[in-house]
Amino acid sequence: MRRPYGVWAPPVAWWTTPGVMPVKPTVTRTFTTTAPPEAVYDYLCDFSHAEEWDPGTLSCERVSGDGGVGTVYRNVSSFLGRTSEITYTTVEAERPTRIHLTGTNEQFDGHDVLGIRSHGTGSEVTYTAEFSFKGAARFAAPVVAAYLPLLARRTIDELRAHLDGLA
Amino acid sequence: MSRPLPVRALDTVLDRSLVLGYTTIGLRVRQALPGWPADPAPDALAGRDVLVTGASSGLGIATAEGLAALGARVHLVVRDEAKGGRVLDEIARRRPDAELRLWRCDVGDVDDVRRFAGEVGAELPAIHAIVHNAGVMPPERAESAQGHELSMAVHVVGPVVMTEALRPQLEGGRVVLVSSGGMYGQALRADDPAYRRGTYSPTTAYARSKRMQVEMLPLLADRWSLGGITAAAMHPGWADTPGVKESLPRFRSITRPVLRDDAQGADTSVWLVGTEPPPATGRFWHDRVRRLAHIVPTTRAGEADRARAWAWLEEAAGLG
Structure with missing residues (x-):
């Protein structure tokens, strides 16, 4: 059954309420860079570069694949003081506009999606990170949601600096 | 501003x-x-070719007329040529200096859209904009020649196929998808774009296809940005159109005194085509201002669903 949200419903933690459509903590940010779409795509599609642009990533290595759909990466990240290993898989790779990876481990399922569009001589990039948690870890969702704006700002600052460096 | x-x-x-x-x-x-936001300059579209689908009724007529008033050569794209001819004469009577041209195309039939795009593309080296205004609300579940649910075929598949086929002509131009506020009440149904499950409701089918437009818009905008094409979706508000009269008579009887006229409903479409500089791409608009794609959290699509819907659209519209 769907909870009857009115237009003025307060922003309660619906993602932890059983029986409700599981809306997941999600953050989306759009920014511009001086690098053209192809350069942005080539840099980001190789997810091992997360070592450079993602402040949470401690290490990220390609386990298998050629960089296209089906490529698998082993990512070790630090998140809210905890270190965890997440397996990322490229599920969409449409040069130069769309990159989509899923990340998974015992407690976590996530999506990292990048939309890249031509903008003047550079690009506009929309980065979306969606998080969902399994088992006991799902109670962390509200904490993650609260932390996301700060995390997003740091990530975007790093990402943008590295992309501008490609131009 | x-x-x-x-x-x-x-x-x-x-x-x-x-x-x-x-x-x-x-x-x-x-x-x-x-x-x-300021009106476009009075001659903003002088000498430019603009296509309006569904141009033989309601918002389509008002959109065509609004664009003609900005100096555009307006191509009325209609399914019914006799009706389209009468509309063309009407507009020509009101605006004797308008440059108008009539084309036939069934937007719900991918083969006919490709045929039309071939013909119009061969004749026009450059197209400034397409306003994808054609709309249907089938009273019973219906399918297009290609087997897509008809609202989805007319509002999503046809417009995407037409735009793709005319990408070279549209370089540096604009695309407007006329959507609907009705989509605010529906979530993306990537699991059932053909509306095979559950009891068919005309308003639900309509709103789902409009939701699909809005959810796919950012991805389409990214793709089309490579040719410098700007894409927008807009919501006309509640206008007193033949579509509303026919499909939502009760809604109309209650709201009629405050319903918008066609020109008011077409205002944002005309503005999106005529204003300079081009508005940011991939956004949803209403009354010349960018709006959110969601009002209630329960309609928010997850990334897995968006990817699934995109895969469906790539297949349906033959995006390589």
């Missing part, structure tokens, strides 16, 4: 109240507020 905070606050209240914002009241209040 930046608008003062109290103006933005009032605008948002209008928008969320639906009734105030989407009716003629909302548009009139907004037009009177400071920061209302």
Whole structure:
């Protein structure tokens, strides 16, 4: 059954309420860079570069694949003081506009999606990170949601600096 | 243009109240507020070719006329040529200096869209804009020649196929998808784009296809940006159109005194095509201002669903 949200419903933690459509903590940010779409795509599609642009990533290595759909990466990240290993898989790779990876481990399922569009001589990039948690870890969702704006700002600052460096 | 905070606050209240914002009241209040985005220059589209689908009724006529008033050569794309011819004559009578041209195309049939795009593309080296206005609300579940649910075929698949086929001509141009506020009530149904499950409802089918437009818009905009094409979706508000008269007679009888006229409903489409510089791509608009794609959290699509819907659209529209 769907909870009857009115237009003025307060922003309660619906993602932890059983029986409700599981809306997941999600953050989306759009920014511009001086690098053209192809350069942005080539840099980001190789997810091992997360070592450079993602402040949470401690290490990220390609386990298998050629960089296209089906490529698998082993990512070790630090998140809210905890270190965890997440397996990322490229599920969409449409040069130069769309990159989509899923990340998974015992407690976590996530999506990292990048939309890249031509903008003047550079690009506009929309980065979306969606998080969902399994088992006991799902109670962390509200904490993650609260932390996301700060995390997003740091990530975007790093990402943008590295992309501008490609131009 | 930046608008003062109290103006933005009032605008948002209008928008969320639906009734105030989407009716003629909302548009009139907004037009009177400071920061209302300026009209396009009177000759903004002089010498430019613009296509309007569904141009033989309601918002389509008003959109065609609004674009002609900005100097555009307007190509009326219609399914019924006899009806389209009468509309062309009507507009020509009101605007004797308008340059108008009639084309036949069934937007719900991918083969016919490709045939039409081939013909129009061969004749016009450059197209400034396409306004994808053609709309249907089938009373019973219906399928297109390609087997897509008909609202989805007319509002999503056809417009995407037409735009793709005319990408070279549209370089540096604009694409407007006429959507609907009805989509606010529906989530993306990537699991059932053909509406095979559950009991068919005309308004639900319509709103789902409009939701699909809005959810796919950012991805389409990214793709089309490579040719410098700007894409927008817009919501006309509640206008007193033949579609509403036919499909939603009760809604119309209650709201009629405050429904927008066709020109008011077409205002944002015309503005999106004519204003300079081109508006940012991939956004959803209403009354010349960018709007959120969701009002209630339960309609928010997850990334897995968006990917699934995109895969469906790539297949349906033959995006390579």
